[in-house]
Amino acid sequence: MEEEVKNITPDERQEYVINMGPQHPSTHGVLRLVVSLKGEIVKNIEPHIGYIHRGIEKMCESITYPQIIHLTDRMDYLSAHINNEAVCLNVEKALEVDIPDRIKVIRTIMSELTRIQSHQLWWASFGMDLGGLTCFFYGLRDREKILDIFEETCGGRMLVSYNCPGGVMYDIHPNFQKRVKDFIKYFRKILPEYDQLLSGNVIFHERSKGIGKLSLEDAISYGVTGPTGRASGFSCDVRKHEPYSAYDRITFKEILHTEGDTYSRYIARIDEMWESMNIIEQLIDNIPEGPFAVKMKPIIKLPEGEYYQRVETARGELGVYIISDGNKNPYRVKFRSPNFVNLSVFNHIVKGFKIADLVAIGGSLDLVIPDIDR
Amino acid sequence: MRSIINYLKEIILGVWSLLKGMKVTGSYFFRPSTIVTQKYPSNRKDLVMFDRFKGEVVMPHNEKNEHKCTGCGICELNCPNGTIEVISKTIISEDGKKKRAIDKHIYRLGMCTFCALCVKTCPSNALAFSQKFEHAVFNRALLIKTLNKPGSQLMKGVE
Structure with missing residues (x-):
């Protein structure tokens, strides 16, 4: 630290350095940002991560x-089901197991429900970051309906642990289809309310339009994926480009916007909720009959080699890279987490904006800190 | 002149957008049927959790104080964080053979991550999840539980 102090140039001496986080309500976790300010203008931010590092990748080597x-539930806890699916798909790919259609459809419906509930929580907290506390209550109220569906079928609300290599843990609950249909009917009525509350609000427009612009070139060179990347026009939807599970049998459109500012990132996520509901509606009535899990060996050993599988979580592309040496434990596991990459672009897009915009831009990136640290 | 009109237009549109949002929140004020808040501690009596809810691992016993656990230790092997410890003993059964049985099935609730692998992989379905979710205690030692009841025996017909 002392060396850093000595090397400060006279120009930098004008800057005022403050510490935001790790305990700050708008960083949505334990992210620490060292913010250099000149007056009210943000000059530079330096994210410090590692406050919730649990060594998940290392732990994976011994189990x-x-x-x-x-x-993997505990990495990105808002898209827990999709994280589970990524590991399962990778293991199944390595073992060359044929997965019945029923499992694929169940997994896809669950993934899309996860995506909706994640975006609902994001909408709720984003509204709260910008000063609209009502959004928080409304978002969580609707999210509760999806969590009830999860609780009835998977037994868990957030940390579902519903997938297992070769299928899912339990068959879907008899009430599942009815509940999901009820939810979609309900949420199609509620989602326009979200627009009336926040999307059309003039204060919200002033605070989000033109703020934190991320160009297409930067989005590609930083590797920003998910709704954040697609709001800049970067076509990066893994569901579309490399379909897994049941995504190849349904029609849906990839949400693309070109502005790349905070507002378009917001609209991209709202549109994704509509699109996810379309996907669920196509699948919910025709879940094929069949077993809910393929019989696997009691001790799963992957053949020697390297395996990679990527999926689209609510925040972007999650890659699972497994190196196996033929034992029952993996030799090395690496997760390419979308949040870590999305965080790297934060400093680039926040420069030159006001300190209040820092909260808005950070909220629109939708960071989940446990996924960054793992 | 035009700038003044635009200025006024902006104000009116701004107020209109605020009123639109107020209409949503205001309409809920007159629809008490849409309230979803549960009054939790006072509704504890009629609060029913879902059947599959993962509250804590239990070992169901029948009325004769018999359980299905044979002490094979598969749950212990499958547990990712050492929550379960099966302490087994050797007993001599009625026909004079030596047999393995459980002495203690120790379950550390404080370490459990509710992954359901123990319940799922048990070959004799001896374990299950209960729907109890109020686990707070004042002493950490109370979270270490012995699942088999004192004096319990293996159910007949379970191998």
Whole structure:
């Protein structure tokens, strides 16, 4: 630290350095930002991560493949189901297991429900970051309906642990289809309310339009994926480009916007909720009959080699890279988490904006800190 | 002149957008049927959790104080974080053979991550999840539980 102080140039001496986080309500977790200010203008931010590092990748090396699943729940806890799916798909790909259609459809419906509930929580907290406390209550009220569906079928609300290599843990609950249909009917009526509350609000427009512009070139060179990347026009939807599970049998459109500012990132996520509901409606009535899990060996051993599988979580592209040496434990596991990459672009887009915009831009990136630290 | 009109237009549109949002929140004020808040501690009596809710691991016993656990230790092997410890003993059964049985099935609730692998992989379905979710205690030692009841035996017909 002392060296850093000595090397400050006279120009930098004008800057006022403040510490935001790790305990700050608008960083949505334990992210610490060292913010250099000149007056009210943000000059530079330096994210400090590692406050919730649990060493999940290292822990994976000492446990078996079915046991990895419950750890991936705790990375990006808002898209827990999709994280589970990524590991399962990778293990199944390595073992060359044929997965019945029923499992694929169940997984896809669950993934899309996860995506909706994640975006609902994001909408709720984003509204709260910008000063609209009502959004928080409304978002969480509707999210509760999806969590009830999860609780009835999976037994868990957020950390579902519903997937296992070869299928899912339990068959879907008899009430599942009815509940999901009820939810979609309900949410199609509620989602326009979100627009009336926040999307059309003049204060919200002033605070989000033209703020934190991310160009297409930067989005590609930083590797920003998910709704954040697609708001800049970067076509990066893994569901579309490399379909997994049941995404190849349904029609949906990839949400693309070109502005790349905070507002278009907001609209991209709202549109994704509509699109996710379309996907669920196509699948919910024709879940094929069949087993809910393929019989796997009690001790799963992957053949020697390297395996990679990517999926689209609510925040972007999650990659799972497994190196196996033929034992029941993986030799090395690496997660390419979308949040870590999306955080790297934060400093680039926040420069030159006011300190209040820092909260808006950070909220629109939708960072989940446990996924950054793992 | 035009700038003044635009200025006024902006104000009116701004107020209109605020009123639109107020209309949504205001309409809920007159629709008490849409309230979803549960009065939690006072509704505890008629609060029913879903059947599959993962509250804590239990070992169901029948009325004769018999359980299905054979002490094979598969749950212990499958547990990712050492929550379960099966302490087994050797007993001599009625026909004079040596047999393995459980002495204590120790379950550390404080370490459990509710991944359901123990319940799922048990070959004799001896474990289950209960719907109890109020786990707070004042002493951490109370979270270490012995699942088999004192004096319990293996159910007949379970191998």
